[in-house]
Amino acid sequence: MGIHNSNSPNFRHSYESRGRDFKQQSFQRKPTKFNASDTSRNPQRCFNCNDIGHLSKSCPNHSRGSRCLSCNLYGHKSFECRRANLNNTSTPPSGVNAVHELASPINMCKDVTIFGRKLNGLVDTGSNLTLLGNSTYINIDAPPLKQTNTLLTGFGFSRINVIGTFDSEITIDDQIFPVTISVVPNSCTNYDLIIGCDVIKQAHLNISSTGVKFAQILRPSDNANENFIMTISDGSPTFDIDPNVSQHNRAEVEQLLSKYMPKKTKTVNIELDIALTDDEPIFHKPRRLPFAERDIVDAQVDEWVKNGIVEPCSSPYASQVVVVKKKDGKSRVCIDYSRLNRKLIKDNYPLPLIDDILDCLQNAKIFTTLDLKMDFPCRGK
Numbered sequence: 001m002g003i004h005n006s007n008s009p010n011f012r013h014s015y016e017s018r019g020r021d022f023k024q025q026s027f028q029r030k031p032t033k034f035n036a037s038d039t040s041r042n043p044q045r046c047f048n049c050n051d052i053g054h055l056s057k058s059c060p061n062h063s064r065g066s067r068c069l070s071c072n073l074y075g076h077k078s079f080e081c082r083r084a085n086l087n088n089t090s091t092p093p094s095g096v097n098a099v100h101e102l103a104s105p106i107n108m109c110k111d112v113t114i115f116g117r118k119l120n121g122l123v124d125t126g127s128n129l130t131l132l133g134n135s136t137y138i139n140i141d142a143p144p145l146k147q148t149n150t151l152l153t154g155f156g157f158s159r160i161n162v163i164g165t166f167d168s169e170i171t172i173d174d175q176i177f178p179v180t181i182s183v184v185p186n187s188c189t190n191y192d193l194i195i196g197c198d199v200i201k202q203a204h205l206n207i208s209s210t211g212v213k214f215a216q217i218l219r220p221s222d223n224a225n226e227n228f229i230m231t232i233s234d235g236s237p238t239f240d241i242d243p244n245v246s247q248h249n250r251a252e253v254e255q256l257l258s259k260y261m262p263k264k265t266k267t268v269n270i271e272l273d274i275a276l277t278d279d280e281p282i283f284h285k286p287r288r289l290p291f292a293e294r295d296i297v298d299a300q301v302d303e304w305v306k307n308g309i310v311e312p313c314s315s316p317y318a319s320q321v322v323v324v325k326k327k328d329g330k331s332r333v334c335i336d337y338s339r340l341n342r343k344l345i346k347d348n349y350p351l352p353l354i355d356d357i358l359d360c361l362q363n364a365k366i367f368t369t370l371d372l373k374m375d376f377p378c379r380g381k
Contacts, residue, residue, distance in 0.1 A: 049074075065134060065163075065185065075134035076186040107211040112193050113171040115141045119192035121172070123205075123212050127196040129182045130170075134163060136192045137183045142166055145183060152184070160188050170199070173214040177202050275345040281316035282340045293323045293331070300333040 048056040049067040061067070064074035070081040112121035117140045129152070137145075145164025152160040163183045169176050170193075177199050206213040239257055241250050289297065304310040320336045361367070 064138075073135055073138060075138060080186060109191070110172050110195065110212060110214070112195065114168055114193075117141075121193035121195045122189075122191040123195045123200070125197060125200060127194050128198065130179050130196040130199055131184050131189060131194040132181050133186045133189055133192060134183055135186050142168070148182070150182065152182075154188075160184055172199075172203075175203065175214050175216050276340075276343045277345060278343065282343065283316060283318045284320045284336070284339070287320045287322070289321070289323065296323055296331050297321055297333055 043052045044055055045052050046054050046056050046059050048059040049061045050069060051059075054060075056062070061074060066077050067074050068076050068081045069078040108123045110121050110123060112119045119136065119140075129150075131152075143166050145166055148162050148165050150162040150165075152162060154160060163185070165180055165182050167178070167180050169178050170181075171177075172195070179199050181193075202217065204215040204217055206215065239254055241253055245253070301310070305312075317340070319340060322334045322336050324332045324334055326332050
C-alpha cells in the first residue's frame with residue numbers, strides 16, 4: 001500500500017486531468033430523435049373519449065359529451081364524477097374553494113320513480129321545466145332524445161343549452177304525472193332530477209315543516225251531479241234594528257227607511273271666497289301616474305262630471321292630481337293644493353275649539369254622528 005503526497009506535481013497533474021475528463025463526459029449527451037409521424041410511439045389519442053386512433057374533432061361519441069376517466073361514463077369529467085368522490089371521501093382535494101348551501105329547514109327533496117328507477121328530485125318552483133342530468137339519463141332505460149333549441153337562463157344570467165327532451169311519466173307520492181323532461185349537462189345540477197312547474201301545476205302541494213306532499217288535483221267528471229246553493233229573496237231591503245224596540249216602532253222605522261231616497265240633491269247658492277296674497281296663478285304640470293291609477297282618475301272625474309260636481313273649464317290655475325290609498329284598500333283621488341295654500345290669507349275668524357264644542361254636549365242624551373262619504377271641490381271666486 002503506497003502513500004501519495006498531494007503536494008507532489010505528479011499527483012496534482014493526475015487529479016486535474018481526471019477532473020477535466022469527468023467534466024467533459026458529464027456534459028456530452030447524445031441527441032434524441034423524435035418522429036411525430038411515428039404512430040407506434042406517438043399514437044393519436046382523443047381528448048373527448050380518451051380512446052386511441054382518432055382525434056376529438058372526429059370522435060364518434062362527441063354528441064354524448066366528455067368521457068370520465070374514473071367511471072368511464074359519458075356526460076361529465078373525472079373531477080365532476082360523483083362515484084369517484086364517494087370512493088375517495090377520506091382524502092379531501094387540496095386547493096379547491098367550494099361554496100356549500102345552508103341546510104334548509106324544510107326538506108324540498110322527493111323520491112321520484114321513472115322507468116322503474118328511484119331518483120332524488122328537488123322541488124323547484126323557480127324552474128319552468130323538469131330537468132334531468134345527462135349521466136342519470138344514460139343510466140336509466142329512457143327513450144331517445146328529441147332535438148331542441150331550448151336555451152335555459154339561470155341565476156346570474158347563466159345560459160345552459162338543453163341536450164334533448166323526451167316524454168315520460170313520473171311517480172311522486174304514489175301519484176302519476178305526465179311530463180316532458182329536458183336533459184341538461186351534469187354540471188348544471190347536483191340532483192338527479194329537478195321537478196319544475198310543469199309538474200307542480202298538475203298537483204296540490206302541501207308544504208310543512210316535515211317536507212312537501214304531492215296530491216292530484218281532483219277534476220269533476222262529466223257525469224257527476226253538481227249541487228248548487230241559491231239564495232232567493234223578494235228584493236225588499238232588510239234593516240238592522242235594535243231587537244228591544246217594540247214591534248210597532250220597528251214597523252214605522254222600516255217604513256221610513258224604505259221610502260228614504262238618498263239620491264236627492266239640492267243646489268245652494270253658496271260660494272267660497274278665497275283671498276290670495278297676489279294675483280300670480282299657480283300652475284302645475286300633470287304628474288305621471290301608473291296605468292292602473294290613470295283608470296281610477298278617469299273613472300272618478302267622469303263620475304264627478306256626471307253628477308254635476310265639476311265641469312270642464314279653462315283656467316290659468318292648475319294643481320296636480322294625487323291618488324291616495326285608503327285603509328280599506330280602495331283609492332281616493334285628491335288634489336294637491338299645497339302651493340296654493342301658501343298664498344292663502346288666513347281667516348280672522350277661525351272655527352271654535354273642539355274641546356269647547358265637546359263641553360257643550362255634557363248634558364246631551366242622544367248623540368248622532370254623520371259619516372262623510374265624499375268631499376268635492378266647492379265653487380269659489
